[in-house]
Amino acid sequence: MNFHILFCSSRHVTIELDEDAIYETASYEIWVNGRLKGVFHRMIQTIDGLLPDTDYEIMLVRANEASETVTFHTEPEPITLNVRDFGAFGDGAHDDTSAIQAAILCCPKNARVLISKGTYLVTALFLKSDMILELQENAVLAGIYDRARTPILPGQIEYDNEDGYYNLGSWEGNPIDSFASMITGIHVKNVTICGKGVLDGRADFENWWSRPKDKIRAWRPRMIFLNHCENITVVGVTVQNSPAWNLHPYFSNQIRFLDMEVKGPANSHNTDGCDPESCTNVEIAGVHFSVGDDCIAIKSGKIYMGKKFKVPSKHIHIRQSWMQDGHGAVTVGSEIAAGVDDIHISKCRFSNTDRGLRVKTRRGRGKDSVLKGIVFEDLELEGVKAPFVVNSFYFCDPDGRTEYVGTKEALPVDERTPKIESIEFRNIVCHNAHYCGAYIYGLPEQKIERLAFDNVSITYAKEAQTGVAAMMMGCEPASRLGLVIGNVKNLILHNVSIDGQDGERLCLSGVENVEEEQD
Structure with missing residues (x-):
């Protein structure tokens, strides 16, 4: 070995x-x-x-x-600062935010701040560059629910010369006020967050998950928010019960999440596992996700942020991870206005998620929303209701059900039209699917350029559930559909096995070229 x-x-x-x-x-x-x-x-x-x-x-x-x-x-480490020495109680009763923050601010370069065994109540902690934050085994950072005591990150602060603005807060792809996260990094670099301890947001339906669609002073915090950060590694820790998204790297580079547990109740609101947004070089390896929304959702801003900054998410590699019980195992979108490039998912297990791959885009995301280089390979899917879903008519947000977004008629291609270039699925086994094998629709005026299935096997559950595969108008509840594919220029099917579907194996519309081969 x-x-x-x-x-x-x-x-x-x-x-x-x-x-x-x-x-x-x-x-x-x-x-x-x-x-x-x-x-x-x-x-x-x-x-x-x-x-x-x-x-x-x-x-x-x-x-x-x-x-x-x-x-x-091992790396050198000049000194350890134990938060207990700075006045932290760790008794689950006192607010230890200021004591832990003092230890962080006093930490010399490449030194360690140690969260020793105990339960430490905190609101938001802010990282500094060139440090290690270690949560010892049986150490818990426990969230305090109090909007009045939690700092707010303003979405936009105008520069004095009126040349743009300083962006701190973010919510679902827009630069708007949000509460600071339990662990917040703003323009920091060279940080390791490690250990066997727990970040517990303690969110529930009596506090942060109550009225989840309402902005109350600001939008809900994440657990770890990394804004314009570089070379950050999070390894070993457990993150749970987040008020909103768990891990949110934002306009950041060289980010690693390794050997972690990320979890929340299946019915918790917007508790995505990890949402890299306009990030480059992100590695997710050995992470177990079990959350109330998408396990991983790759984003690059809603229309305003994508159009202004044009920073795609690219070079995101995910492997040896287990995605369980979320809406999508790996999602691209829907806030994807600057596009994605080189998204590689390999050697992962998807269990009982609603969808395996989930692409969410639509008209209006814009011409910079180009999705390319998306590769899924060497995967095991068990009980995934709809293994492969690509939806170019995603209907969330106020304009989502308009005629412009929802019509299946071809519209003129203009600056509002997104594009999907290439998606590949290789060496994938799907057991006990429910709604369909695949439900994939490009835009009629901007078809998916290349869609390839290579060595893909799909079987259906004996008692398959009925449900809606894609959040788009016209997608009706179904069970045991085969491959439903529309608006693709080049469809490649190599060694594709489908067993147990009701009706046609392939249901194609608007597909220009089909290459099918069985070895």
């Missing part, structure tokens, strides 16, 4: 096994400097309790077969 070092900090190392298993594998032991650290089964695993600036040897053992030994050296 082979493995490599995925990430190393001053006191942690994260490994990734080099084998074909998805998310979990046969149990194995991890030995560090000749000492057994435990028995594990995930493909990506973090070991803590290391010392800074120290040489280590690590080896894996499975069934008496040992891997090669890999050496690594």
Whole structure:
């Protein structure tokens, strides 16, 4: 068995096994400097309790077969600041926000702020550059619900020279006032958030999830919000019960989420797992999502932000993760006005999500909303109601049900017309689908240029549920549909197996060229 070092900090190392298993594998032991650290089964695993600036040897053992030994050296760490020394109680009763914030502000370069065992009540904490924030095992940062005590990030603050504005707050793709998040980073870089502790927003239907569509002083906070940040790694921690989106990197670069748990009740409002928005080089690996909305939703702003800044989300790579119970396992949109490029999802497990891939776009997103380089491969789907959904008529927002958005007639292509260039599905097994195998519709005036299925197998649940695959006008409740595909220039079907559908295997409309082949 082979493995490599995925990430190393001053006191942690994260490994990734080099084998074909998805998310979990046969149990194995991890030995560090000749000492057994435990028995594990995930493909990506973090070991803590290391010392800074120290040489280590690590080896894996499975069934008496040992891997090669890999050496690594932990990062230096000049000092640890324990938040208890700054007056934090950690008793679940006192507000520890100011004490923890003081420790962060006093942290020298590359040093560690330690959240030791205990429950610390906080509103919002603000990161600084070049630091480590570690949540020890059994340490909990617990959210305080009090809008009057939670800072607000203004959406737009005009510069004195009237040349533009400073954008802090964001809500669903628009620069508007929002509450600061439990962990907030504004223009910071070189930060690690790590440990076995928990970020618990403590949201419920009596506080943040009550009246979720209303702005009350400001829009709901996230759990981790990274605004114009660079080189941020979050590893090992659990994030749960968020007031809104859990992880929200925004106009940021070089962001990594590794070996995490992100969870919330299935009926919680807008609790997306991770929403990279206008970001570059985002890695999500070894993360288990179980949330009340999309597990991952890749965005690049609503119409205003996309048109003004033209910053797409690109080079986003997701692997060895488990998406469970959300509306979409991996979603592109709907706030996608600046487009996406190079979205690669591989070796993931989707379980009981409403959809597998979920593309949400529509007329009005604009000519900069170009979706290309979207690749899904080596996936296992179980109980996903509609595995592949591409919806170019997404009807949310006030204008969503207008004739302009909803008509299936071809309209003139202009500056408001979005575009989908390429989507590929390779080596995917879908068991127990419900509504359909695929429900994919491009615009009649701007068809999807290339849609490819290669080695894809779909079977249906014996007692398949009936439901609506796509949030678009004209999509009726259905069960066991085959591949419903409309408005595509080039459709490629290579070794596509569909078993158990009701009616036609393929239901095509407005498809110009079809290449179908079975080996």
